[in-house]
Amino acid sequence: MENPERKTGYTGPWNVEDSLDLYGVNAWGNGYFGINAAGHAIVRPDWTEGREIDLHEVVTGLAARDLSTPVVVRFSDILRHRLTRLRDAFATAIAENEYQSRYCAVFPIKVNQQRLVVEEIYGYGREFGFGLEVGSKPELLAVMAMSEGSSDRLIVCNGFKDDSYIEAVILATKLGRTIIPVIENFSELALILKHAKKYDVRPRLGVRVKLASEGAGRWRESSGEKSKFGLFVTEILDLVDVLKEHGLEDCLQLVHCHPGSQLQDIRRVKDAVTELAHVYAELKQMGAGLQYIDIGGGLGVDYDGSRTNYESSMNYTLAEYASDVVYRIANVCNARGIDHPIIVSESGRAIAAHHSLLICDVLGSSQLDRFRVTETDEQMVREKKEIPQPVQDLLDAYRSVSERRLVECYHDALQAREQALQMFSVGYLGLEARGLVERLYWATCAKIRDLCRKLDSVPEELESLETILSDIYFCNLSIFQSLPDSWAIDQLFPIMPVHRLDERPTRTGVLADITCDSDGKIDHFVSLRETKRSLELHDLKPDEPYYIAFFLVGAYQETLGDLHNLFGDTHVVHIKLHDEGGWWIEETVKGDSAAEVLRYMQYDVERLVPQFARDCERAVREGRITLPESQAMRRFYEAELAGYTYLEP
Numbered sequence: 112m113e114n115p116e117r118k119t120g121y122t123g124p125w126n127v128e129d130s131l132d133l134y135g136v137n138a139w140g141n142g143y144f145g146i147n148a149a150g151h152a153i154v155r156p157d158w159t160e161g162r163e164i165d166l167h168e169v170v171t172g173l174a175a176r177d178l179s180t181p182v183v184v185r186f187s188d189i190l191r192h193r194l195t196r197l198r199d200a201f202a203t204a205i206a207e208n209e210y211q212s213r214y215c216a217v218f219p220i221k222v223n224q225q226r227l228v229v230e231e232i233y234g235y236g237r238e239f240g241f242g243l244e245v246g247s248k249p250e251l252l253a254v255m256a257m258s259e260g261s262s263d264r265l266i267v268c269n270g271f272k273d274d275s276y277i278e279a280v281i282l283a284t285k286l287g288r289t290i291i292p293v294i295e296n297f298s299e300l301a302l303i304l305k306h307a308k309k310y311d312v313r314p315r316l317g318v319r320v321k322l323a324s325e326g327a328g329r330w331r332e333s334s335g336e337k338s339k340f341g342l343f344v345t346e347i348l349d350l351v352d353v354l355k356e357h358g359l360e361d362c363l364q365l366v367h368c369h370p371g372s373q374l375q376d377i378r379r380v381k382d383a384v385t386e387l388a389h390v391y392a393e394l395k396q397m398g399a400g401l402q403y404i405d406i407g408g409g410l411g412v413d414y415d416g417s418r419t420n421y422e423s424s425m426n427y428t429l430a431e432y433a434s435d436v437v438y439r440i441a442n443v444c445n446a447r448g449i450d451h452p453i454i455v456s457e458s459g460r461a462i463a464a465h466h467s468l469l470i471c472d473v474l475g476s477s478q479l480d481r482f483r484v485t486e487t488d489e490q491m492v493r494e495k496k497e498i499p500q501p502v503q504d505l506l507d508a509y510r511s512v513s514e515r516r517l518v519e520c521y522h523d524a525l526q527a528r529e530q531a532l533q534m535f536s537v538g539y540l541g542l543e544a545r546g547l548v549e550r551l552y553w554a555t556c557a558k559i560r561d562l563c564r565k566l567d568s569v570p571e572e573l574e575s576l577e578t579i580l581s582d583i584y585f586c587n588l589s590i591f592q593s594l595p596d597s598w599a600i601d602q603l604f605p606i607m608p609v610h611r612l613d614e615r616p617t618r619t620g621v622l623a624d625i626t627c628d629s630d631g632k633i634d635h636f637v638s639l640r641e642t643k644r645s646l647e648l649h650d651l652k653p654d655e656p657y658y659i660a661f662f663l664v665g666a667y668q669e670t671l672g673d674l675h676n677l678f679g680d681t682h683v684v685h686i687k688l689h690d691e692g693g694w695w696i697e698e699t700v701k702g703d704s705a706a707e708v709l710r711y712m713q714y715d716v717e718r719l720v721p722q723f724a725r726d727c728e729r730a731v732r733e734g735r736i737t738l739p740e741s742q743a744m745r746r747f748y749e750a751e752l753a754g755y756t757y758l759e760p
């Protein structure tokens with residue numbers, strides 16, 4: 112295999128261009144991220160050159176305000192920019208296709224339910240006439256209040272609906288909201304009719320179509336005949352009949368589908384939209400009062416920047432998506448001579464992913480190539496009369512490593528180590544000798560790897576050495592809490608150091624979090640070639656913090672996170688560009704304290720402190736500690752309960 116390491120090399124000069132290239136920033140950054148001359152990662156929230164936010168400056172600025180990492184940093188200006196781009200892409204497609212209606216995005220709040228995020232999206236979306244999508248009753252309750260004074264803006268209601276969910280929808284209709292419950296199963300229709308009658312309102316309603324065209328990728332089962340949601344065509348026809356019986360056919364205003372999230376292949380989008388457009392057209396011709404065609408979510412995010420149909424990427428652009436959607440709907444409607452509907456998309460990921468990133472500090476690293484074979488070791492082998500053969504073989508392998516004998520020496524070392532470990536297991540090898548075996552083996556591997564790095568082409572068997580020998584960087588975060596999709600579905604997120612990007616990264620590593628679970632690690636990294644099994648990082652310097660950023664985490668990560676090991680929500684800061692230049696912190700949301708996460712788990716925190724205090728008193732009485740010591744312990748306990756759940760400097 113061609114040696115990718117040769118390109119980055121391990122010696123020689125290095126500049127920020129090299130880092131841009133190595134981490135693929137221009138590919139996945141989508142114009143929002145870069146590196147400045149100081150070697151710091153930067154954010155360009157509205158793509159304007161010069162209006163840049165230095166992430167290292169942000170981290171140090173937050174530390175000065177007593178906000179330590181891990182921290183989620185949000186950029187509201189990116190949200191606004193994403194919404195504008197979406198509007199612009201559809202506006203262009205609408206003009207190019209002489210489309211006679213408009214486009215409206217409804218943001219599915221499940222993608223990031225944080226109040227500030229939803230409020231910002233709703234606020235920025237006002238000028239474009241964008242709305243919101245909810246998937247549950249609690250989400251609806253939030254949106255019902257938030258949409259006060261915006262009756263004309265669309266609210267789409269998906270998900271399973273019980274009696275009170277439907278009642279809430281009907282009440283919102285009565286209040287004048289443009290709200291459409293999407294019927295996902297037939298029983299919901301009766302509830303709508305019941306509440307519409309009770310409150311004497313003419314409801315709007317939509318229907319989710321079970322498309323025959325299946326989705327693709329991880330969420331392929333969101334669509335297709337086996338999908339959890341949606342009505343079969345037969346049921347939709349029945350629904351129209353029932354509506355007609357009640358003289359309500361004009362109330363059926365929207366057809367909906369959701370072909371799956373992160374659609375990586377544009378063909379899936381085209382198939383789903385075409386099928387849905389035909390359903391729309393036929394129902395319209397049958398007398399339904401349709402006005403909206405809702406193509407659901409699915410617009411992807413190119414997490415790895417490869418522009419391929421790989422799971423973490425997408426093989427189309429936003430412009431192409433908009434163009435295909437508009438063209439296909441127009442085509443079907445033109446052919447059947449019906450008016451063009453308002454196109455609705457429930458794009459979540461594409462709106463929210465870019466706007467937030469997570470920064471954590473590295474607590475330390477573990478290096479397998481740190482083992483050295485010393486003169487004392489060699490002497491030990493020389494002087495021992497009966498040195499076990501595998502140990503001798505390992506020393507020979509270590510000494511013989513040369514460019515011509517790389518594979519051979521690797522095989523010898525592997526075999527000798529295996530034999531030595533077997534001898535240890537049956538008691539024929541002492542602990543000291545086993546330590547020597549360990550040092551010899553890893554030092555041999557490191558020698559072989561170092562020579563491989565100089566080769567144009569690495570022998571296949573030695574390709575994995577780079578990964579095997581990569582370091583473990585311990586990161587002050589919980590992957591379960593902050594990057595759940597990385598753990599649950601192997602989703603890739605771009606990851607890069609926040610600083611020192613003008614320096615050559617001389618180490619490669621995988622990332623481990625601070626939970627006590629071996630699953631809490633990241634060992635796959637984005638790359639334009641193949642997924643990388645380790646990430647290029649800098650040597651840690653004593654007493655100097657090292658920060659790593661995880662990008663494109665604004666969609667789904669926060670709300671899916673859990674409290675594994677009771678690591679709670681991280682701090683969140685909302686950062687905005689200032690009109691007069693620079694940036695400012697618009698809002699800070701403190702992360703969970705230990706007391707808060709304990710409360711989530713039903714601990715009565717008010718009782719914990721007296722309980723602990725009693726124990727301290729007992730220890731004083733029994734003379735095990737002094738009174739001042741007891742007081743100090745209580746203060747410590749109380750302060751820790753109020754403190755951050757993550758490691759603090």
Ligand SMILES: Cc1ncc(COP(=O)(O)O)c(C=O)c1O
Pocket residue numbers: 219222269369371372373374407408409410457458459460461
């Ligand atoms: C019904 C529905 N609409 C919209 C979305 C948002 O999808 P995306 O984030 O891919 O745009 C989802 C997510 O899976 C969904 O289930």
